[in-house]
Each structure stands twice: as C-alpha cells, then as structure tokens.
Amino acid sequence: MNARFLRLGGTRRLPTTFVVARREVRMRLRSRVFVGGTIVMTVLVVVGIVAASLLAGRTTPVRVGFSGGSQALERSFTATAAALGANVTVSDIADVTAGEAEVTAGTLDVLVIGTSTAPTAVAKDAVPSTVESALSLAAEAARLSDAGLAPAAVKSAMALVPIQLLAPKTPKDNENLFASLALGILLWIALGQWGNMVAQGVVEEKATRIMEVLLATIQPSRLLAGKVIGIGLVGLLQLTIVGAAALVAVHVTNLAAIPALGLASILGDISWFLLGFLVYATAYSAVASLVSRQEEVQSAVAPISIFQIAGYLLMYASLPNPSGPLATVCSVLPPFAPILMPVRMAASDVPFWQIGLAAGLILASIGGLTWLAGRMYTHAAMRIGARVRFMDAFRG
Amino acid sequence: MPALIPASLEVLEIDHISKRYGDVVAVHDLSLDVSAGELFGFVGRNGAGKTTTMRIVLGVLAADAGEVRFRGAPLTFERRRQIGYMPEERGLYPKMHVAEQLAYLGELHGMTDAAARSSTRHWLERFDLQGREDAELQSLSHGNQQRIQLAAALVFSPNLLVLDEPFAGLDPLAVDVMSAVLREQADAGIPVIFSSHELELVERLCDRVGIIDHGKMVASGTVDELRAGGRERRWVDAPAARADWDPRVPGTRLVQRDGPRWLFELDEGDDDQALLQAALATGPVREFERVQPTLGELFRTVIGEAGA
Numbered sequence: 001m002n003a004r005f006l007r008l009g010g011t012r013r014l015p016t017t018f019v020v021a022r023r024e025v026r027m028r029l030r031s032r033v034f035v036g037g038t039i040v041m042t043v044l045v046v047v048g049i050v051a052a053s054l055l056a057g058r059t060t061p062v063r064v065g066f067s068g069g070s071q072a073l074e075r076s077f078t079a080t081a082a083a084l085g086a087n088v089t090v091s092d093i094a095d096v097t098a099g100e101a102e103v104t105a106g107t108l109d110v111l112v113i114g115t116s117t118a119p120t121a122v123a124k125d126a127v128p129s130t131v132e133s134a135l136s137l138a139a140e141a142a143r144l145s146d147a148g149l150a151p152a153a154v155k156s157a158m159a160l161v162p163i164q165l166l167a168p169k170t171p172k173d174n175e176n177l178f179a180s181l182a183l184g185i186l187l188w189i190a191l192g193q194w195g196n197m198v199a200q201g202v203v204e205e206k207a208t209r210i211m212e213v214l215l216a217t218i219q220p221s222r223l224l225a226g227k228v229i230g231i232g233l234v235g236l237l238q239l240t241i242v243g244a245a246a247l248v249a250v251h252v253t254n255l256a257a258i259p260a261l262g263l264a265s266i267l268g269d270i271s272w273f274l275l276g277f278l279v280y281a282t283a284y285s286a287v288a289s290l291v292s293r294q295e296e297v298q299s300a301v302a303p304i305s306i307f308q309i310a311g312y313l314l315m316y317a318s319l320p321n322p323s324g325p326l327a328t329v330c331s332v333l334p335p336f337a338p339i340l341m342p343v344r345m346a347a348s349d350v351p352f353w354q355i356g357l358a359a360g361l362i363l364a365s366i367g368g369l370t371w372l373a374g375r376m377y378t379h380a381a382m383r384i385g386a387r388v389r390f391m392d393a394f395r396g
Numbered sequence: 397m398p399a400l401i402p403a404s405l406e407v408l409e410i411d412h413i414s415k416r417y418g419d420v421v422a423v424h425d426l427s428l429d430v431s432a433g434e435l436f437g438f439v440g441r442n443g444a445g446k447t448t449t450m451r452i453v454l455g456v457l458a459a460d461a462g463e464v465r466f467r468g469a470p471l472t473f474e475r476r477r478q479i480g481y482m483p484e485e486r487g488l489y490p491k492m493h494v495a496e497q498l499a500y501l502g503e504l505h506g507m508t509d510a511a512a513r514s515s516t517r518h519w520l521e522r523f524d525l526q527g528r529e530d531a532e533l534q535s536l537s538h539g540n541q542q543r544i545q546l547a548a549a550l551v552f553s554p555n556l557l558v559l560d561e562p563f564a565g566l567d568p569l570a571v572d573v574m575s576a577v578l579r580e581q582a583d584a585g586i587p588v589i590f591s592s593h594e595l596e597l598v599e600r601l602c603d604r605v606g607i608i609d610h611g612k613m614v615a616s617g618t619v620d621e622l623r624a625g626g627r628e629r630r631w632v633d634a635p636a637a638r639a640d641w642d643p644r645v646p647g648t649r650l651v652q653r654d655g656p657r658w659l660f661e662l663d664e665g666d667d668d669q670a671l672l673q674a675a676l677a678t679g680p681v682r683e684f685e686r687v688q689p690t691l692g693e694l695f696r697t698v699i700g701e702a703g704a
Contacts, residue, residue, distance in 0.1 A: 011510060019503045027492065048400070124481045209487025213548065217483045217504050382456055 016218045020226025021233070026199070028234040037193065039237045040185070040246045049246060061107045062086065062131050065093035065102065069115035077112075077138040086130035094276055116142040130239040135296070178318060179261050180346035184315045186242070187273055188339050194235035195280035199288035199301050201227050202377070206292045208359055211381055220378040228281045235277055239270050269342045275359065276338025278366045280304065286373035290388045300387070308334035315343050315389035322348040331356040334365040407432045407587045408453070408556060413462030415448050415611075422448040424611040425462070430587040430604075435578060437602035438591040439695060445611040447484050450560050453589075454481050466556065475507055481555030484561050484591075486545050488533050495520065495529035498551045505552035512551065512631050523573065525600040539570045546574060550581070557581055559590035563597060599691035607698050610686050615698045629687040630657045630668055636679025643674035644669040657683070698700055 012021075027036050066074050074090045081088045093099035093111060101126055102108035110131055111122040121138050122126050143150045202224075205211045214223055243266045250261045283304045291300045314336055318327030322344045331340035331350075337358040346348050372394075380393040408430040415423045415524040424446040430436045430643045438446050453464050455476045464471045488497055495516050502512030513682060520526050523543040533541060556576070563571055578601065582588045592598050596603055596693075599619050606616035615622055634641070635656040642650070647663035648671050662668060668686075689697070 013506055014503060014509075016504055019500065023500055026496075058503065204489075208490055209483070209485040210489055212451075212456055212483040213481065213487060213501070214504070215456050216479065216483075217477045217501075356694075372486060 001140040017229070018227040020218070020223055024230025025234055026229055028197070028231060029102035029237075032240065033193075033197075038241055039243045041189075041238070045182075045246045046185065046249045047240050049249040051252055059289055061089045063091070063107075064110045064112060065091045065099050065108050066112045066130060067093040067099050068113060069098050070112045070119040072116040073112065073119060073135070073142060076141055077134055080137045081130065081134035084130045084134055086134060088131060088134070100155075106374050112394045115255050117146050120134065139157065141332045146346060150188075177347055180343050181315070181319060183265075183269055183346060184339055184343040185271060185312075187342060188308070188312050188315070190235060190239055190249070190273055190353065191280055191338060192276055192305075194231055195284045195308075196297075196301070196302075197235075198228055198281040199229050199284040199297050200294065201231060202288040203291060203294055203297050206289070206381065207294055215381060220381050221317045221374040224285055224374060224377050226284065228278070232274065232277050232281060236270065236274060239273055243267075243270060265346055268345065272338045272342045275362045275366070279334055279338065279362060280308065282366065282369040282373040286369070286376045286393075287390075289373075289388065292383075292387075292391055296387060311336040311339045315339055318344065319347060323350075328354065332361060334358075334362045337362055397704075407467055408589065409465040410449065410453065411463045411465065413449070413452055413459040413464065415445075415457065415460050421611050423452070423459075423570055426608070426613050426667065428606050428613055428616060430589050432587055433582050434587055434603045435582045435601060436587070436589040437598035437599055437605045438589060438608065439593070439595060439605060439691075440591075440608035441699065444608045444654050446608055447560055448605055448611075449608070450481075450558050450591065451483075453558055454479060456483075456505045463661060467545040472619040478552075478555045480549035480559075482545055482549045482559040482562050485629070486543070487540070488545060488548060490534035491532050494525070494533055494536070498544070501523060501548050502551045505554075507552050515551050515553065516547075519551055522577070538565060539567050542566055542570065543573070546577065548654070550577070555586060557586060557588040557590070559588070561592060562590050563592050563594050564689075571597065579655045595690070595695055605691065607695060611700050615694075619691055619694075620699075622691070623688055627664060627689070627697070628668070629689065630660050630662065630663045630671060630679050631677045631683060631685040631687055632660065632671070632681065633683035634658065634675045634681050637675070638678075641678060643671055644676050660688070 071092055078090055096113050099111040100122060103111050103122055109123065110127055112119050114120045114123060117139065121135055144151045144154050205214065247263060247266060284301050287300045287304060288297055291297065314330050318340060321327060327344055330336045331344050332354055341358050376393040380388040410426060410428045412425050412427050413423055414425055420566050426449060448457065452459045455473060467477055475640060497514040499512040502515055503509060520529060525543060527538060533544060542565065549557065562574055566574060578588050604618050609612050633656055647666040649661050651659040651661050660671060672684055
C-alpha cells in the first residue's frame with residue numbers, strides 16, 4: 001500500500017482530529033497486525049462455520065447401504081428419514097463383506113444387513129439418531145405388514161396424546177448456543193486487540209518523544225479523539241470483513257437457520273463492538289497516558305483488563321441460563337454489556353428495555369470516560385519518564 | 397512569504413515569566429525580546445531553564461506568572477501553531493515514511509494536503525534527502541534524522557522558530573547546512589531563537605545572545621555588547637623577563653604564562669600602557685596583543701559572577 005492510499009483532502013484544510021484519524025487508519029491498514037489478524041480471523045470464522053455445518057449434517061447426506069433382504073426397506077426408510085429431517089442417500093450393496101469394508105474405509109456411513117423384519121445396522125463408530133429412528137420405524141412397519149396388520153391402523157391406535165402449547169419458546173438449539181459463544185469470543189478478541197492498540201499508540205507517542213512536537217500544534221483531546229476514531233474505524237473494518245465472510249459462509253452452507261448467524265445479529269454484534277471499543281479505548285488511553293515505555297503498558301492497563309477478563313468468564317457463566325439473574329444484571333453493566341448483551345440476544349429473547357438500558361448506560365459511561373481520559377491525558381502526556389500517579393494526572 | 401516587518405520591532409516578547417516545579421525554581425522573572433530577522437542564541441548550563449522557557453513559549457508548559465507576546469498580542473493556541481519547534485528530546489514516528497511524516501506534520505499545522513506535499517519535497521531537496529521519501533525514519537542515519545527533525549519544524553513555513561539544541565549531535569557538514577538554513581530564515585524576517593552549548597557557533601551565528609543561569613537572564617545583548625562588559629586581556633611576549641616576573645601594575649592580573657608569553661587581564665577602563673612600559677623594562681617586547689574574550693570566556697565570567 002503506497003503513501004497515496006486514502007488521499008483525502010487535496011486542497012482543503014482538514015480538521016486536526018481528522019488528520020490524526022487518517023494517519024492512524026493509513027498506518028494500521030498497512031501493518032502486519034491488521035493484515036495478518038484479518039486473514040486469521042476470517043479463516044477461523046469460515047472454518048468454524050463450515051465445521052458446524054458438517055457437524056449438523058446439513059450438507060453431506062448420510063450414506064446408507066442395504067444388502068440382501070433388507071433392501072425391501074429402502075423406500076419406506078427413505079420416506080421416514082425425510083419426514084424426520086435426516087438427509088440420506090441409499091444404495092444397494094451386493095456383498096456384506098464388501099459393504100463392511102466400505103464402512104471401515106469411510107465411503108459408506110451405515111450398512112444395513114439382515115432381513116426386512118430383522119435388520120441390523122453396521123457402522124464404524126456411531127449411527128446418527130435420526131437414521132436409527134427411521135430404520136426402526138421402517139422395520140416396525142415391515143413387521144406389522146408381515147403380521148397381517150395395516151400399519152396405518154396400528155399407528156392411529158397407538159397415537160400419543162397431542163400437546164398444545166399456549167406460549168411456545170422459539171427453538172434456540174445447541175447449535176445456536178455454540179454460534180453465540182463463538183461470536184462472543186470473536187467480539188472479545190476484537191475488543192481486546194483494538195483497545196490495546198489504542199493504549200500502545202498513546203504510549204508510542206510518549207516513548208518516541210513525538211508527543212512534544214504534536215502537542216505544540218494540536219490540543220491533547222483532539223489528538224486522543226483522532227487516535228481513538230482512527231483505530232476504531234480500522235477495527236470496525238476488520239470486523240466487517242470477518243462478518244461479511246461469515247455471512248457468505250453461512251449462506252453457502254445453508255446454516256441460515258441459526259439465528260445467531262443471521263444478518264441482523266451480525267450487524268448488531270458490530271454495533272456492540274463499536275460501543276465496547278469506545279468504552280475500553282477511552283479507559284485504556286487514560287491509564288496508558290500515565291506511562292512512557294511500551295514495557296509498562298500491560299501493567300498500566302491491567303486494572304481495565306480485569307473487567308474484560310471478567311466479561312469473558314461471565315459469558316460462559318451466563319450461557320446456560322441467558323435469562324437468569326446473573327446474566328440479566330451483568331449484561332446491562334457497561335464493562336460487560338458489549339460482550340454479554342450480544343451473546344444473550346443470540347441465545348435467547350432479551351426484553352427490549354434491557355437492551356435499551358444497556359446501550360444507554362454504555363453511552364453515558366463513554367461520555368464520562370471521554371471526559372476523564374481527556375483530562376488525564378492532557379495532564380500526563382507531557383510527563384515523560386517515571387510513571388505518573390493516577391491522582392496527579394487527574395488533578396493536573 | 398512573511399509580512400514585511402520593520403527590523404526594529406520586537407516580535408517575540410517574553411515578559412517576566414516564572415515557573416516552579418514543586419520547590420524547584422526553573423525560571424524566575426525572565427524577560428527577553430527577539431526582533432524580526434534576528435537570530436537569538438540562548439546559552440546556559442544544563443538545568444539553567446532554557447528548555448523550560450522554550451516550552452512555555454510553545455505552550456507545551458504553562459507559566460506560573462508572566463506572559464509571552466508575539467507581534468504585540470498574547471500567544472494564543474492558534475498563533476502558537478505557527479511556531480516551528482524542535483524540542484530538546486527529538487521525536488518523530490520511527491516507522492513512518494519520511495515524506496509522509498513531514499506532510500502529516502504540515503497538515504497538522506493547518507496546511508492543505510497539496511501544500512504540505514510540495515513543501516515536503518522542497519525541504520527534502522534542501523537537506524539533500526531526495527530519494528529517501530519512502531524510507532522509514534528509523535532507517536536513516538542519526539544525522540539525517542536530525543535534518544528531518546529540523547525539516548519538521550520548517551515544513552509549514554513558520555513565522556517564528558524555537559529550536560532547543562538544534563546542533564547537538566550534528567556532524568560538521570550538517571552543522572553548516574543547519575547554520576545556513578537558520579541564517580536564511582532569519583534573513584527572511586523570521587525571528588529565530590535557539591539554545592546551544594556550542595558557544596563558538598553561537599558567537600559566529602547569532603545576532604544577539606542571552607546567558608541564562610538558575611532560571612534568570614544574567615546577560616543579554618550582541619556579542620560585542622557582552623564583550624564591552626567583560627575585561628580586556630593582553631598577551632605579552634617578553635623573552636627577557638624572569639619566570640617570576642611581576643609587573644606590579646595596579647588593575648592588572650596575571651591570567652596565565654606560556655613560556656615567554658604572558659596573559660594579563662585588565663580591570664574595566666584600565667589603561668594598558670602602564671603594562672607595556674613594565675614589560676619594556678624587562679628587555680625587548682616581541683608582541684603586545686589585545687585579546688577579545690570569546691563568548692566562552694564571557695560565559696564563564698558571567699556565570700561565575702552570578703554564582704558568587
């Protein structure tokens with residue numbers, strides 16, 4: 001990427017905040033961290049989605065081979081399997097030994113041997129439950145016919161009591177929980193990565209001593225704002241790329257039935273990232289301005305990182321019961337909301353007022369943190385050398 | 397081009413500024429003026445208050461008392477942005493490309509993108525760094541990084557230059573380029589104030605010099621004016637004089653002896669003819685030379701007096 005990339009402005013004088021943000025975008029876009037990170041995240045997400053679709057068995061049908069007398073079951077098995085939602089293909093296997101060899105080799109998933117009334121399913125390690133059910137039902141029908149009974153009459157006589165639900169829950173299955181968790185982890189990684197980038201950027205300017213040159217021409221608050229906006233935009237771009245790749249992968253693999261992987265959900269996740277980034281970036285920049293060396297950044301941001309790590313643990317703790325009191329309370333608190341709320345929203349139905357409350361509290365805390373960070377940064381930015389104490393930076 | 401200003405008008409006025417860090421007085425009631433087109437050299441020991449004074453001019457530090465004015469009005473933030481500044485602690489982005497970095501600083505100082513790029517080209521050529529536009533700053537030699545640092549102070553055509561130790565660590569060729577550029581800027585009507593430990597250089601280059609000690613301005617003026625306040629010296633070459641020769645002339649002190657050559661210091665306004673006659677009394681006098689004190693000698697005298 002050359003220096004002319006993103007050449008905005010031309011003959012106009014640009015606001016300093018914009019000039020700073022543009023520099024951040026240019027520098028970060030050509031950094032290895034961005035290019036490599038985006039590739040790695042995209043690959044991980046796409047591989048994850050493809051793997052999930054394979055596990056769910058939605059794309060590759062279960063190959064079932066019938067040999068000998070059991071071949072009479074093929075038609076009723078196929079129909080029953082389709083009714084149960086299992087994707088199967090059937091084939092005739094002439095020789096049982098050859099069929100077993102195919103199962104061992106993995107070219108056949110299930111081999112059915114025996115007669116139509118007493119079939120046996122042979123598989124390498126497991127038979128998918130839907131296939132097992134379909135086969136049992138097909139064999140049952142064959143036995144009933146054999147006994148001279150009409151399967152339809154027997155079925156109606158043995159019908160279960162129908163159940164009517166007045167307020168049914170939307171089905172949110174395990175796959176959806178898994179997808180929510182994966183998205184939460186991704187968000188968490190992105191928040192940590194780009195928040196830390198801001199902290200390091202702040203210290204870089206103190207460590208390289210360019211701060212004095214900069215502060216002679218730009219107000220500290222504008223310098224800070226430009227940095228946060230620039231780095232935030234690059235983070236947003238990365239998440240958008242990863243999100244778009246995820247949507248394409250979801251479309252191709254027909255996983256769209258998982259609500260957590262829908263378009264609205266992914267757009268929502270990106271919005272939560274933005275809010276979370278602003279919370280953490282302003283907090284990180286305030287504490288990072290206290291130190292002057294890159295080696296000190298991690299210890300300086302540790303008090304903030306604790307909240308982030310707690311958010312990660314809370315995500316696991318709240319997934320089993322996404323509407324429970326722990327999840328509900330924590331997901332509206334600003335330090336945890338950017339991770340917990342999108343996970344909860346993907347895993348269950350969250351009342352609108354809780355989403356609104358979480359967003360409102362985050363916006364309020366962004367306002368407060370921006371004020372605090374601007375104040376501390378202004379006071380601490382020129383104090384190069386020993387670590388500045390928090391209260392000294394606050395008082396000035 | 398800067399507006400034409402009468403050379404006599406004092407453009408930068410530092411008016412009785414003071415700054416303390418806790419119990420330490422960094423600058424005390426310091427005043428100085430720099431005129432348009434003037435090169436002002438700021439000398440003093442380490443910790444004398446030069447850097448603090450410059451940082452106050454730039455607004456990077458706030459003064460506890462006093463005021464800095466530029467062209468008659470207090471220096472506001474917007475006016476400060478037009479000052480070219482080279483801090484004592486050098487600093488630019490190590491991984492940013494040279495030309496991109498200079499253009500960035502130009503734009504931060506309010507230039508358009510196009511103007512910043514064209515000015516960047518101009519200064520890279522002036523410092524003989526064309527062809528290094530796309531190099532990372534950290535890949536340049538120390539001397540070239542210093543040139544880029546000066547270019548960073550010049551790229552937006554400042555109307556005042558404040559340079560903290562601009563010559564520190566430069567090789568002789570770079571010193572020549574830097575001196576020439578500073579002289580050019582001053583001749584174009586831009587007041588230039590810089591600090592330095594290279595007293596010979598300051599003496600050669602500056603129109604006026606200020607000596608600062610313990611946060612106070614202890615002497616300021618042209619080098620000739622400072623000399624006028626200093627003591628005159630005479631080298632006397634009297635080969636026949638005995639090693640313990642003492643001319644016993646009131647107001648005259650022996651400073652050093654170098655074989656048959658003797659260096660005397662005269663009290664202010666003292667006549668040197670009595671010394672010459674005393675020398676002739678020892679025998680032949682091969683040499684009787686009037687010595688102008690160097691800035692370095694003046695500096696030591698002034699600092700010594702201030703410290704006493």
